[in-house]
Amino acid sequence: MGLGRGPPARVRDRDEVGDPASRVAGLGAEEAHSEAAVGNAGSNGVSERLGYERNGTAWATHDGQPVLGQRWRLGREAWAARRRNDIAMSGVEECRAALGLER
Numbered sequence: 001m002g003l004g005r006g007p008p009a010r011v012r013d014r015d016e017v018g019d020p021a022s023r024v025a026g027l028g029a030e031e032a033h034s035e036a037a038v039g040n041a042g043s044n045g046v047s048e049r050l051g052y053e054r055n056g057t058a059w060a061t062h063d064g065q066p067v068l069g070q071r072w073r074l075g076r077e078a079w080a081a082r083r084r085n086d087i088a089m090s091g092v093e094e095c096r097a098a099l100g101l102e103r
Helices: 006-014 020-026 041-049 076-082 092-099
Strands: 031-037 053-062 065-075
Touching: 020 092, 031 041, 031 053, 041 065, 065 076
Parallel strands: none
Antiparallel strands: 031 065, 053 065
16 A cells, blocks of 8 residues: 555656656656556556556566566656646756766
């Protein structure tokens, strides 16, 4: 059972520079990727509600056990259609410089 955080908290959390959606926003990526265990209905539901599209499955390990993961993809257009304007990012230019990305 989840913690009840749901989409508002995930959107807030995901707009930090380390998050896939923020790579689309501030770092110029064309798409972002995420993955959750197939059996994690809460996480997969949030990804779907945030505009991510299913993008296949892959096996991984969790606590030493095999787990089938649901892959998710968020394209720039889908991200832009749901972008929140009440969230500001900071430190993006410094991060871009550290990664050697030019504008």
